[in-house]
Amino acid sequence: MKIKKTKYQLGMIVSSSLGMFLWGVIASIAPLATSWPFVSSLPKVYLSIFLFLPTTFMIIGNLTLGILADRIGRKFIYILSTILYGLGFLVIFLSYNVYSLVLGIALSEFGVGGEEVATLTIISENIPLEERGLYLVFIPNMNNIGSAVIAFIFMYFYSSSIYVQKLYFIFIALAAVAIAFLTRYSVPESYRWLRDKGKISEAQEEKKKIALTPEPVRIKAPNFYYALAFLAVLGISQYLTFGLMAYIIGPYYFSGSTVSLIIFIASLGASVAGFIAMFMVNWGRKKLALFSFIGGTLTIFIILLLLKEIVNMLVFMPLLFINMMFSEFAWATRTTIEPEIFPTLKRSSAIALVRLFPGISYIVSIYATASFTLMDYIIFNAILWGLGAAASIIWYIKGIETKHISMDFIQT
Secondary structure, three states: OOOOOOHHHHHHHHHHHHHHHHHHHHHHHHHHHHHOHHHHOOOHHHHHHHHHHHHHHHHHHHHHHHHHHHHHOHHHHHHHHHHHHHHHHHHHHHOOOHHHHHHHHHHHHHHHHHHHHHHHHHHHHHOOHHHHHHHHHHHHHHHHHHHHHHHHHHHHOOOOOHHHHHHHHHHHHHHHHHHHHHHHOOOOOOHHHHHHOOOHHHHHHHHOOOOOOOOOOOOEOOOHHHHHHHHHHHHHHHHHHHHHHHHHHHHHHOOOHHHHHHHHHHHHHHHHHHHHHHHHHHHOHHHHHHHHHHHHHHHHHHHHHOHHHOOOHHHHHHHHHHHHHHHHHHHHHHHHHHHHHOOHHHHHHHHHHHHHHHHHHHHHHHHHHHHOOHHHHHHHHHHHHHHHHHHHHHHHHHOOOOOOOOOOOEOO
16 A cells, blocks of 8 residues: 655655665775775785774764664754765765775764664654555665665776776765755654653654554564564674675675676675565565575575586676575565664664674674685575574564554553
């Protein structure tokens, strides 16, 4: 059933989509920049540090800005993140050494931390129940599109100077930042957050701006620590398998324009799957989780079986594309369950806390896998997929279904 959107909701969808698009751009910059001379000359141990620094700043942003989003509101963080993006992108554009490049990435990734939690929270709280799952998949999928676009530019202009690559990067980035920044001023604050903070009159004013349908199905909030543990395991499995196969395998085991090609194909596979997942999400979150992680496990084992052929891009690229499709299905599971499973005044903080576990695991994994053989690397990814599959089976049997439940839990 199609729900007519108010202009405020349309502005929220447009600005959130652009914010996630920018996240995809910045997520790809570090691995893509390994083709730049002042980065490619780094020894592998320093290269691994360079590749995990973006995630370090992102999880700091997650925790800091996620907690602030619950304390002072979603909208302020929503606007602040675009300012941080813009500043970071300018520094990246002007950088011609590793130190200034890291500073630019740090500013942008800190903004990503706030973008992620604020967007998932405000979308889940301000979109009608019938379409909540659809937009919680569609909007984060813009991350993949951003990665695919910037990877294509780096691949297409691989033979050109750094300046040409940077010129396209800054034009796309600042155009998206400007539109996102301007549209975010019209986005209403979450009326649920205002209401639960005791700001009743302000909450009523904000609620008038959005056309929310009744949400008759209310349940008790699940055990916080059980939900946190489940989502942490899913996060470790999905985040690491996507990041390691899309962003890290290229700089570690391939070279030249192949690095950009791998990021492009991985992001393209995830982007295609994101549009499919928009309609799969209403199968039920539990079914989608089961399908995603079992499918990802099977496809990574196929890659492992054909490991000798992986140097042939005609073999590896289709397999990577399919594996990344399942990673996106798994990502869609996370982006819907995470905001749906936590109560309003803990929602942003809890989403940020969930991300701490995969973030730290990813940092450790990038450093640890620097010395792996390619076979060790793929086996490690297979184990991670299996971990997610086991968690999804347990959740399917014992977990709760969050499809079409109210975002307001029964108070106990």
